[in-house]
Amino acid sequence: MYIAPELLRRIVEGALLAANQPLSEDRLLSLIDAAERPQKSELRIALQQIAADCSGHGFELREVASGWRFQVSEDLAPWVNRLWEEKPQRYSRAALETLAIIAYRQPITRGDIEEIRGVAVSSQIIRSLTERGWTKVVGQRDVPGKPSLFATTRDFLDYFNLRSLDQLPPLADIRDIESVGQSLEESGGVTTAENTQPMAEGLSTEPESGVVREAEAEVDGEVDQAEK
Amino acid sequence: MYIAPELLRRIVEGALLAANQPLSEDRLLSLIDAAERPQKSELRIALQQIAADCSGHGFELREVASGWRFQVSEDLAPWVNRLWEEKPQRYSRAALETLAIIAYRQPITRGDIEEIRGVAVSSQIIRSLTERGWTKVVGQRDVPGKPSLFATTRDFLDYFNLRSLDQLPPLADIRDIESVGQSLEESGGVTTAENTQPMAEGLSTEPESGVVREAEAEVDGEVDQAEK
Amino acid sequence: MSSSNEPAVAPSATVAEIAVALPVASSQHELPFAVINGEAYNELPSDLYIPPDALEVILEAFEGPLDLLLYLIRRQNLDILAINVADITQQYMTYVDMMTTMRFELAAEYLVMAAMLMEIKSRMLLPRPPAAEEEAGEDPRTALIRRLQQYERFKTAAEDMDQLPRMGRDLYQASADAPDRKLTRSLPQVDLTELLAALADVFKRADMFENHQVEKERLSTRERMIQVLDMLSHRQFVPFVSLLKVEEGRLGVIVTFLAVLELIKESLVELVQNERFGQIHIRVAGGENQHTDTTESAELNGQPVELVVD
Numbered sequence: 001m002y003i004a005p006e007l008l009r010r011i012v013e014g015a016l017l018a019a020n021q022p023l024s025e026d027r028l029l030s031l032i033d034a035a036e037r038p039q040k041s042e043l044r045i046a047l048q049q050i051a052a053d054c055s056g057h058g059f060e061l062r063e064v065a066s067g068w069r070f071q072v073s074e075d076l077a078p079w080v081n082r083l084w085e086e087k088p089q090r091y092s093r094a095a096l097e098t099l100a101i102i103a104y105r106q107p108i109t110r111g112d113i114e115e116i117r118g119v120a121v122s123s124q125i126i127r128s129l130t131e132r133g134w135t136k137v138v139g140q141r142d143v144p145g146k147p148s149l150f151a152t153t154r155d156f157l158d159y160f161n162l163r164s165l166d167q168l169p170p171l172a173d174i175r176d177i178e179s180v181g182q183s184l185e186e187s188g189g190v191t192t193a194e195n196t197q198p199m200a201e202g203l204s205t206e207p208e209s210g211v212v213r214e215a216e217a218e219v220d221g222e223v224d225q226a227e228k
Numbered sequence: 229m230y231i232a233p234e235l236l237r238r239i240v241e242g243a244l245l246a247a248n249q250p251l252s253e254d255r256l257l258s259l260i261d262a263a264e265r266p267q268k269s270e271l272r273i274a275l276q277q278i279a280a281d282c283s284g285h286g287f288e289l290r291e292v293a294s295g296w297r298f299q300v301s302e303d304l305a306p307w308v309n310r311l312w313e314e315k316p317q318r319y320s321r322a323a324l325e326t327l328a329i330i331a332y333r334q335p336i337t338r339g340d341i342e343e344i345r346g347v348a349v350s351s352q353i354i355r356s357l358t359e360r361g362w363t364k365v366v367g368q369r370d371v372p373g374k375p376s377l378f379a380t381t382r383d384f385l386d387y388f389n390l391r392s393l394d395q396l397p398p399l400a401d402i403r404d405i406e407s408v409g410q411s412l413e414e415s416g417g418v419t420t421a422e423n424t425q426p427m428a429e430g431l432s433t434e435p436e437s438g439v440v441r442e443a444e445a446e447v448d449g450e451v452d453q454a455e456k
Numbered sequence: 457m458s459s460s461n462e463p464a465v466a467p468s469a470t471v472a473e474i475a476v477a478l479p480v481a482s483s484q485h486e487l488p489f490a491v492i493n494g495e496a497y498n499e500l501p502s503d504l505y506i507p508p509d510a511l512e513v514i515l516e517a518f519e520g521p522l523d524l525l526l527y528l529i530r531r532q533n534l535d536i537l538a539i540n541v542a543d544i545t546q547q548y549m550t551y552v553d554m555m556t557t558m559r560f561e562l563a564a565e566y567l568v569m570a571a572m573l574m575e576i577k578s579r580m581l582l583p584r585p586p587a588a589e590e591e592a593g594e595d596p597r598t599a600l601i602r603r604l605q606q607y608e609r610f611k612t613a614a615e616d617m618d619q620l621p622r623m624g625r626d627l628y629q630a631s632a633d634a635p636d637r638k639l640t641r642s643l644p645q646v647d648l649t650e651l652l653a654a655l656a657d658v659f660k661r662a663d664m665f666e667n668h669q670v671e672k673e674r675l676s677t678r679e680r681m682i683q684v685l686d687m688l689s690h691r692q693f694v695p696f697v698s699l700l701k702v703e704e705g706r707l708g709v710i711v712t713f714l715a716v717l718e719l720i721k722e723s724l725v726e727l728v729q730n731e732r733f734g735q736i737h738i739r740v741a742g743g744e745n746q747h748t749d750t751t752e753s754a755e756l757n758g759q760p761v762e763l764v765v766d
Contacts, residue, residue, distance in 0.1 A: 006284070011307045013286030014300040018308045018634035020248070031307045056234070057281075058241030059630045070630035076242035077626045079259045083247055088625035093519055093614065100614035116606055119520030119565045160620045161627060169616035172609040174602075246628035287632045298632035305635035312637060317644040324646065324654035332655065334682055335724065345658055360643060366685040370723040370742035377724065379682040388648050393679040402656050 003036040009046045013070075022067035022158060065157030065164060095125050099134065103156070104171055107138050107149035126150070134159065231264040237274045240296075250295035323353045327362060331384070332399055335366050335377035354378070362387065521569035522607040524551060529604070536604050541580060541597055545573040576600060680715035685724065688740045693728065696736040 003011075012028055025044070029037055047068060051061040059070050072080055081088070091099075098121055101113050113121050129135040134156040140146040152165070162168065231239075240256055253272070257265055275296060279289040287298050300308055319327075326349055329341050341349050357363040362384040368374040380393070390396065518524040528547045529539055552570050576596045621627050687694055699716070700709050716738065719725040728737040 010284075010286035010301065011304055014304040014308045014635075015286075015311060017245075017287050017298065017630060017632035018300045019311055020629060020631040023311075031310045053285075056238075058238035058243075059245050070245065071623075072242040072246045072628040072630055073238065074621050074626045076239055079239045080242050080246050080628060082259045083243060083251075088622075091618070096614040096618055097519060097610055100617050101610050103617070104610065104613055116610055117520055118522035118569070118603065118607060159623045160617065161623070162620075169613065169620070172612055174605045174609065242628070245630035245632065248631055300632050300635050302635050305640050308635055309637055309640040311634075319644045319646055321654060321657070324651055325658050327646075328651045328655035329658065331651070332678070334678055335685055346661060366682055367689060367724060367740055368742065374742065377685070379685070387646075388651075392676070394676050397652060402652050402659065
């Protein structure tokens with residue numbers, strides 16, 4: 001009674017290409033009459049097969065926060081970019097830092113962001129991030145002035161090709177402040193900035209060093225907090 | 229010196245999928261550095277191969293007036309178009325009135341309908357009823373301008389599950405809308421397409437059993453829901 | 457000043473050169489404003505032209521005092537944990553002074569940081585009784601380090617995030633033309649009661665204008681009228697008797713008869729008889745403009761003469 005697997009695959013492919021945006025598994029299943037609707041597990045098999053079929057092609061199947069989408073392979077960007085006159089938008093450091101702080105520390109108030117950055121955050125930045133659909137107000141902190149609490153959106157994850165917040169590059173760890181005295185004696189100790197790069201690389205392959213594991217634990221903690 | 233055929237294929241696929249519009253062969257070639265740019269004949273070979281690769285998938289490569297594009301296979305429309313499924317449209321009050329007047333006063337000209345309704349009847353309404361297959365032109369009245377005479381069709385009767393126009397409630401009863409429901413009941417439940425089938429079956433087999441009455445109640449319930 | 461004789465230096469200096477040159481000395485003593493060709497300057501040469509825009513670019517490159525401090529620390533290849541507050545304070549102050557000298561609109565945060573650095577420096581210089589130290593709580597230097605570390609990790613996170621493949625820059629949503637929506641457009645559903653309610657509305661409205669008497673319609677007659685018209689639309693002439701069906705009985709005949717009468721009344725059909733007591737034919741009214749056609753078909757049927765009965 002279920003729809004034939006081949007037809008299911010074709011429907012999923014067609015829908016994902018027609019939709020021009022990611023589609024959730026539920027949405028995909030909703031396209032099929034209840035009487036023929038397969039189990040989610042069958043849909044997943046279809047998705048796996050579609051993903052496998054993409055190999056060697058100029059596109060790939062990817063799961064991001066709001067569902068599945070076909071996307072043009074990253075290595076083709078140099079050619080595909082020529083379709084458009086305009087260079088892709090760049091974001092100012094201030095905007096990126098603000099976005100990063102919101103992403104890793106959500107929900108967070110503007111005051112908190114300013115505290116971390118050490119400077120005022122312009123309303124312009126907050127507004128443009130919100131207009132872009134990357135951040136949103138999720139509530140107010142219950143303190144005088146009721147400052148807005150900001151968080152990132154599903155669109156933010158989609159845009160950065162992420163399924164969830166824990167796919168963000170890990171935050172560098174902070175070494176125990178107690179070791180300050182010690183470190184003062186050491187010269188040219190490993191700096192945080194220097195060890196972050198290898199961390200990001202390590203994650204994409206195999207986390208083998210202790211440093212990486214520490215960093216992961218740290219990030220998990222942060223993200224957990226953020227999700228609450 | 230030319231770009232490798234496989235890379236060319238991937239670039240073409242990626243560009244066509246990213247562009248969101250058809251791309252001409254020249255445009256596709258322009259994406260590749262002049263030094264590596266292949267002959268048009270090579271591009272055509274790549275396009276042929278891409279088209280062939282689509283077989284069995286939910287999309288196909290098509291050449292249209294302004295170039296090449298991927299499109300979702302048309303046979304998937306019943307599923308894919310559910311992505312945009314709007315709420316089932318409703319006919320306007322004017323359309324329903326027009327249809328009802330045609331049903332009871334056929335054959336009738338548009339002018340007659342306008343006289344009864346007291347307002348102009350848009351061609352749009354007449355057209356949509358005709359496209360739906362519910363009304364048709366059965367002749368012209370022999371007066372200046374030769375206005376078309378409209379009547380209802382067999383499809384109209386079928387849709388409303390009527391054997392003949394006789395089964396429409398008498399006009400006199402309709403004057404008092406309160407009695408409409410009653411007159412429908414009297415005439416044997418000629419309401420919607422859905423409800424007559426089970427009823428007719430029930431009646432033809434076991435007219436005296438409680439099962440039939442249950443079925444009737446259920447059908448009434450459905451009709452009520454549909455009306456909301 | 458000798459430097460004024462070297463016009464090439466400052467005006468042509470790139471932003472990067474200025475940025476590097478400015479804070480170059482880490483001496484504990486009087487910090488030169490800049491070192492150009494090995495020569496130290498303690499104040500801006502009055503005739504030295506630095507395009508204000510250039511300096512602004514340098515200063516705007518810093519995302520606030522923490523960023524500036526980080527920059528100063530990194531310049532010395534130092535770990536945050538190993539900062540020499542006295543050194544850093546001095547360098548920091550040089551920048552702040554420079555910003556002031558350039559009448560650069562200085563964000564208040566820079567001054568707050570300056571004050572904090574001064575405080576830390578003074579605290580470290582002044583010996584304190586051990587008791588006081590316990591009361592003092594957290595070492596202000598620890599607090600500063602913590603802030604620097606915190607800022608740095610987000611600064612790095614922002615850089616990492618900037619490296620993530622991004623839609624519209626590194627990745628594109630793949631899309632294809634969707635099937636024609638007309639293929640599956642759902643048609644409006646109508647319930648008969650809806651239709652009747654609409655009609656009732658028309659009547660109600662009509663009643664408001666005129667006291668119109670709606671007679672009880674014989675729908676069967678109406679239906680038969682349509683059937684007759686249908687039949688006539690295919691053929692030019694139809695023998696009247698062929699409309700009457702024995703199997704419909706007396707009532708059927710009456711209905712057909714009434715339908716034809718009604719059609720005649722509404723000028724929709726005409727009856728045609730070619731001779732007295734001959735067969736009566738029925739045709740769509742207004743056949744005059746199709747006269748040739750009519751005649752031809754009539755001829756074919758063997759009825760060349762026509763007689764219109766009104």
